[in-house]
Structure formats: structure tokens, C-alpha cells
Amino acid sequence: MAIRGIGSDIVEVSRINRLRESYGERFLKRVFTRGETAYCESKEHPEIHFAGRFAAKEAIAKAVYQSGHNTIIPFSDIEILNDAEGRPQVSLLTQIQGKCLVTISHEHSMAIAFAVLEY
Numbered sequence: 001m002a003i004r005g006i007g008s009d010i011v012e013v014s015r016i017n018r019l020r021e022s023y024g025e026r027f028l029k030r031v032f033t034r035g036e037t038a039y040c041e042s043k044e045h046p047e048i049h050f051a052g053r054f055a056a057k058e059a060i061a062k063a064v065y066q067s068g069h070n071t072i073i074p075f076s077d078i079e080i081l082n083d084a085e086g087r088p089q090v091s092l093l094t095q096i097q098g099k100c101l102v103t104i105s106h107e108h109s110m111a112i113a114f115a116v117l118e119y
């Protein structure tokens with residue numbers, strides 16, 4: 001296995017709030033899977049977790065494109081759920097060679113993510 005692509009992204013939590021206010025369910029359904037929405041909405045500050053996932057999806061898309069794949073991946077085809085320890089695990093519904101790893105971090109106003117594609 002070797003690293004084929006890396007990506008990062010930073011997102012302002014207020015941007016996610018604006019999108020949720022403007023487009024509501026339509027925005028959530030377009031970007032997040034049901035499982036992700038359920039996870040974020042179970043938290044005290046859902047917007048922070050949505051922002052982290054949004055950053056993670058951008059970071060994963062960058063890692064995939066950097067590896068040479070030309071396929072456009074809809075964000076709703078990237079699912080990031082947490083394992084029992086809280087670690088974010090990536091599932092890609094678009095068929096892409098390899099495995100994506102991601103790490104997410106957030107504060108009240110910003111979220112960042114870093115992703116790696118390996119195969």
C-alpha cells in the first residue's frame with residue numbers, strides 16, 4: 001500500500017449555519033447521508049459536526065482527485081461515521097480504488113480535516 005493522494009480543508013461553522021438556514025433539508029440531503037445527519041443532530045452543537053464532515057468530504061475529494069481519478073464524487077456518496085472509539089471511518093459509495101483515511105478537528109467557529117487515499 002502506498003499513499004496516492006492527500007487533501008485538506010478548513011470550514012467556517014457559520015458558513016454551514018448559513019447554508020442550513022437558507023436551504024434546510026435540501027442542503028443536508030445533498031451533502032450528508034442519513035447516518036451522518038443523525039450523528040450530527042445527536043450532538044449538543046450539530047453545526048460543528050456538520051462543518052467537520054463538510055471539511056472531511058472536501059479533503060477526501062482532493063485526495064481522490066490528486067491520485068489521478070477523474071470521477072466527480074457527490075458529497076452524499078462519501079459517508080463518514082464514527083466507530084465505537086469515536087474515530088471517523090470513511091465509506092465511498094462511488095467506486096474508487098483504495099481506502100480513504102480522514103481526521104477531523106473542530107473548535108466553536110472552525111473545523112478542519114485531512115485525508116489520505118492509499119492503495
Ligand SMILES: CC(C)(COP(=O)(O)OP(=O)(O)OC[C@H]1O[C@@H](n2cnc3c(N)ncnc32)[C@H](O)[C@@H]1OP(=O)(O)O)[C@@H](O)C(=O)NCCC(=O)NCCS
Nearest residue numbers: 048049050052053082084085086087088103104105106107
Ligand atoms: C480523540 C480526541 C483526541 C479528540 O480530541 P478533541 O480535542 O476533543 O476533539 P477535536 O475537535 O480535535 O476532534 C473531534 C473529532 O475527532 C474525531 N475523533 C473522536 N474520537 C477519536 C478517536 N478516538 N480517534 C481518532 N479520532 C477521533 C472525530 O471525528 C471528532 O469529530 P466528530 O465527532 O464530529 O466526528 C479525544 O477525544 C481523546 O483523547 N479521546 C481518547 C479516546 C477516547 O476518549 N475514546 C473514547 C472511547 S468511548
